[in-house]
Amino acid sequence: MVIRLLLADDELMIRAGVKAVLATDAGIEVVAEAGDGHEAVESARLHRPDLALLDIRMPRLDGLGAAAELRKAVPETAVVMLTTFGEDAYIAKALAEGVAGFLLKSGDPRELIAGVKAVAEGGAYFSPTIAKRVISRVGPERLERTERALELVSGLTDRERDVLGLLGRGLPNAEIGRRLFLVEGTVKAHVSAILAKLGAPNRVRAAIIAYEAGIVGDGEG
The missing domain is CATH 1.10.10.10 (Winged helix-like DNA-binding domain superfamily/Winged helix DNA-binding domain)
Structure with missing residues (x-):
C-alpha cells in the first residue's frame, strides 16, 4: 500500500528537500503540498491523505493550529510535525492536538522515511534527538x-x-x-x-x- 502524504512548509527549499527524500521510497507519494496552515487544511480536505507532514512554524496558521483543524476536518489523517532545534516548547501543545510524531528537519533522511512509515502504520514516532531534548530538560x-x-x-x-x-x-x-x-x-x-x-x-x-x-x-x- 502506498502512503499518501500531504507536505506543508512555507520554505520552498525545505519542502523540496523533504519531498526529494520521500521520493526515494516507492511506498510514499506526496499527493499535495502547502505553504501555510490554511492551505494544508484545505488540501487535506480535498485529497484525504493518510498522513500530513507539517512544519510547526508557518504563516497565517501554524502547524499547531493546522493540526487542530485537521483533527476536526479529517480525523483519519495522521499528523507528524517537522521541527528544528529550539522548538521544544511547541511539542507539549502539539501532543494536545493528537500529533502522532515529531521529526527533525536536519535529521537523517532515513529517519524521515522510517517515521512516516511508522505513523502511517498506526505507530508513533519521535526523532531520537527530539525525544532526548524533551525528556532530558x-x-x-x-x-x-x-x-x-x-x-x-x-x-x-x-x-x-x-x-x-x-x-x-x-x-x-x-x-x-x-x-x-x-x-x-x-x-x-x-x-x-x-x-x-x-x-x-x-x-x-x-x-x-x-x-x-x-x-x-x-x-x-
Whole structure:
C-alpha cells in the first residue's frame, strides 16, 4: 500500500528537500503540498491523505493550529510535525492536538522515511534527538516527571511493559506483535489497556511516559 502524504512548509527549499527524500521510497507519494496552515487544511480536505507532514512554524496558521483543524476536518489523517532545534516548547501543545510524531528537519533522511512509515502504520514516532531534548530538560520538573512516570508504569503487567517499551520506539502494532510473538489483535488490546492505565490520550503521550520511566526498548529481541 502506498502512503499518501500531504507536505506543508512555507520554505520552498525545505519542502523540496523533504519531498526529494520521500521520493526515494516507492511506498510514499506526496499527493499535495502547502505553504501555510490554511492551505494544508484545505488540501487535506480535498485529497484525504493518510498522513500530513507539517512544519510547526508557518504563516497565517501554524502547524499547531493546522493540526487542530485537521483533527476536526479529517480525523483519519495522521499528523507528524517537522521541527528544528529550539522548538521544544511547541511539542507539549502539539501532543494536545493528537500529533502522532515529531521529526527533525536536519535529521537523517532515513529517519524521515522510517517515521512516516511508522505513523502511517498506526505507530508513533519521535526523532531520537527530539525525544532526548524533551525528556532530558533540566530543572525540578524533570525529577517530578520521572517519578510520576515510574508510578504510572508500576501498574502495568510485565507484558504491558514489553509492549510499552516497543510502542515507545514508535513501532506499530503489527511490528510489536512480530517481536513479541503476539497476534495483532492481542497487541491492540494491550495498547488500549496501557493507554487507560497511564491516562494517556494517545500513543505519543504513552511514548513520552515510556521515555521518562526509562523503559523504552524493553522487550527487544
